[in-house]
Amino acid sequence: MATGHTDPQRRERILAATLDHIADEGVAGVSHRKIATRAAVPLGSMTYHFSGIDDLLREAFTRFADHIVGVFERQLDHADGPQQVREAVTDLIHTLSEGPRRDLILTQELYTLAARRPEYRELTQAWMGRSRDLLERHFDPDTARQLDALIEGLTLHRALDGAPHGRELTRQAVDRITSISTP
Template sequence: MATGYTDPQRRERILATTLELIAQEGIAGVSHRKIAARAGVPLGSMTYHFHGIDEVLREAFRHFTDHIVALTDTHLTELADQDQARTAVVDLIHVLSDGTRRDFVLIQELYTLATREAYYRELVQRWTAHTRSRLEAHFDPDTACQLDALIKGLALHRSLLTTPHDSALTFDAVTRITTIRGGGVAGGRLERPRNTEPSNARDE
């Protein structure tokens, strides 16, 4: 039987199996024994490659965020103009929400972990920063921030719906965020009309 040293794919197989197990049973369903059995590796190889279950989980989610970042790059690079960028954002939202059940569940598990542990918050922040940097090639930083929130939020919302998905509605939402309507622009920000008096002011 190949040892961990002579089987360089074993570590990657363990991480891939961990993600599959999390997607199916949640974090609570993960253990060294379950991972080893499903990955088809000796139980001892778990401690050979990782110091503990926390390291397994952290490495697995790091690999998962690398996958999401690569997916983002596929859609948000080599775009000619803002029109292509808007279409790419719509496509990315639909890929995230219409993709595999595995990816959807893992994203939610990652968000849950990120609310409690700094390591996972850093993974989400790295993913967010990368997405915004791609968007800022075509939009100002404030708009890129709003688009990133829309991508994550709308993908989650759409994933939970049972009604048919309409890409036209998604495109309209992206267009509303990326198009200045009324008012002027100062430093990339939409200038809101100023109220000359409180709305509850009484006539004197």
């Protein structure tokens, strides 16, 4: 098998395997051995690329947060004007809630870690800051904060509800929060 120096994708495979493992078994099941097996890399690669499990988890969750921020960017970047932005936020909520179940699980696993451990709380705060910055391109800071909370809450509710609400209810919620805000 190639060494870390001749296998430039090894680190990426380890991070991807970590997120896949967390989505399948949760953070509690993460170990160097399990991730190395899943990534099809030698066990020694784990300590070569990461200083420990926390380093691995922080990097993996940072990659995941980058992915979700990318979803925000794709939905919001081309919106111009208040009504288009409201539609983009509505689309974002539905994209996230109807997207891969894996993303929902990873989000909740990260939130659980953040509730218990300050270093993960910092990661989630940075993630929220980035999503709010994107929303603040269109809304004042208070409205952006409210919308960010709405996006997270409605995404979770829609994803877990046996009969999720439709676009009209989402649109009404977005309209209510943004009706007094001037983009």
